[in-house]
Amino acid sequence: MIRAVLFDMDDTLLRLNLTAFIARYVAGASSILARAARTTTMSLGAAYVRGFLAMDDQDRTDSLTNEQVFNQVIYDQTGIPLDDPVIHDLMDYYESEIVPGFSGGLVAARPVEGAREAIGAVHDAGLICALATNPTFSLACDRARMGWAGVSEDDFALVSTFSNSTRSKPSAQYYQEFANALGVRLEECLMVGNDATRDFARPECGLRTAYVGHARPKKAVWHGSMEKLSHVLPDLLARLNEESA
CATH class of the missing domain: 1.10.150 (DNA polymerase; domain 1)
Incomplete structure (x- = not known):
């Protein structure tokens, strides 16, 4: 689930x-x-x-x-x-x-189309929404980039930073620590990311990833644009829950 x-x-x-x-x-x-x-x-x-x-x-x-x-x-x-x-x-x-x-x-920073809507879909589903950015910057730097993306800390239950993490992506330890802080198991998390290397935990640890980059990684449970994900997220979550059951 x-x-x-x-x-x-x-x-x-x-x-x-x-x-x-x-x-x-x-x-x-x-x-x-x-x-x-x-x-x-x-x-x-x-x-x-x-x-x-x-x-x-x-x-x-x-x-x-x-x-x-x-x-x-x-x-x-x-x-x-x-x-x-x-x-x-x-x-x-x-x-x-x-x-x-x-x-x-x-730098040319700008929001990704569909990102705001995808976050809204997570909240509408009553799920925990968290920002698992690679933790190599401070919270202040994360806040600056969140502002450019049109989101804020209020959108997330937790934001990973270099202060609250002991490893970086794609380390399974990083993802495990993040899930522990949220009070969930990795099997209960869906990662959404664009990096075919960093956004897939290594070694594999039960975390599933929806891929929104330009490649087609076979290990992704879904791939496409963020804009498309914002529309299909409820169906994707239902499918993953059915497969888990």
Whole structure:
């Protein structure tokens, strides 16, 4: 029985040039931290790349949150303690007040057609609706991108961030932690995402995925556009529940 629908964000609810967004985000963050710590933006940029790679490492065995891993890499590479209250407040201001203005230009952020309606269909069905975006950013960054997608935290029972996750997609551990936080089993969740790799848990753990990207992965329980999914979601949920029964 499906009890929760988990949505990916980037290119699922939100159309954007993710590479351009990350580049713009890192450039701004590096500039701010370089001035505060009297170091070079180049060294900060390289440290950010290493931090993202460390969070994304699928062979990790630690029990740290992604944020703790990221902060440790930045500290090891630059000596900057991102968890220091003053620096934390500085970065929170950057992410809350500056990053929301990054939607234009090459980033080209805009809502995906049908995304708002699909979320509405989940709520109309009385199911849990959650945002299972790859947890490599803070909640402030997730909020900025949610705003560009025309959604908000109020639409979701839970939003994954680098603060509340210890792994990143496609790790089954990430998905299990997320389901645990929602109080459901993975078998009771339907993932909706566009990435034929990251939005399918590895190893397989009972999570089913409706695919809204451009490929045709055989392991998807459904594939098509988000706009089409918004219309057929009730029928898809009924089919999955019948198959489970």
